[in-house]
Amino acid sequence: MTKEENVHLVPNSADDAPRVTNQLQGSVGDANAVLSRPSGRVVWCHKTELALISCRYCGSLEPMPMPMPAGSGGVAHALFVSKDRRIPKIRIQTRQLGNLLDKRIVVAVDSWDCLSRYPSGHYVRTIGEIGDRDTESEVVLIENDIDARPFASQILACLPPLPWSVSSEDLANPIRQDLRHVRVCSVDPPGCKDIDDALHCTALPDGNFEVGVRIL
Known part of the structure; x- marks a missing residue:
């Protein structure tokens, strides 16, 4: 709020929330003055955060017991379920509903009407296909x-x-060590x-094993 006339205080009776009161010593005798926190009401929104709008999410279409009828032009309506359970279902329209039911797809949010549930x-x-290793790995990368x-x-x-x-x-650098004679195996994925x-794991003459962990 930038203008004082846009701020309005309402009476305490308009707020039913529990109150924390402070006991202050009065100026006369031992009487205590009880002060409650001020109350107000919203009269104007200066800025609206649209974090959900224009974001893209990975997921799949909600399974349906029977195909939904397509509208004009072969456009069908479906609900998208994000892998991130914090995101609500997203209503989309598509002409390729049959090809998307068993796929991981990316959907972008365009708007959210105040009267719409989704x-x-x-x-x-x-x-890609739901459950495929490469597909699910790409979903993790995109979501993060x-x-x-x-x-x-x-x-x-x-x-x-x-x-x-x-x-x-x-080879002549004193701070480097040549370990090419050691059989080292990468544990990074294909x-x-x-x-x-x-x-690496090397058998020692005394019967023990030398195990080396190489993190570069």
Whole structure:
């Protein structure tokens, strides 16, 4: 509120919430003056947060016991259920309902009418089959805002040219250790672009085992 005339105080009777009172010593005798917190009412919204609008969500269409009839132009109505259970169902319209019922899809929210139970949105793209490992992995990346796109040419230009081998300068560096004789196995998943977690296990002459954890 920027103008004092937009602020209105209402009587205490308009607020039924529990009150915390402060006992203040009165100026005359031992009488106590009881002061309640002020009450008010909203008269104007300066700004509306639209965090839900224009956001994209991963999920699937709500299973239906029978196909919903298509409207004019073959457009069918469906409810989208996000993987994030905090997000309400989203009402969408699509001409390819039959192809989307068993898919993980991306939906964007367009608006939310004040008289509607659900927000309205539109279909963006299909990720893949429900339950497929690659599909569900991509859903996790999208839901957590992790960019999994291929590296740009500017980034690839920072790498040494192929074929690459260990240089004599690297071998002569006193702060580096040559462990190429150790059999090290990566524990990163197939297709990983950043292979930086590995293990090795070597049998020692005394019967013990040396286990190394390599985190780069």
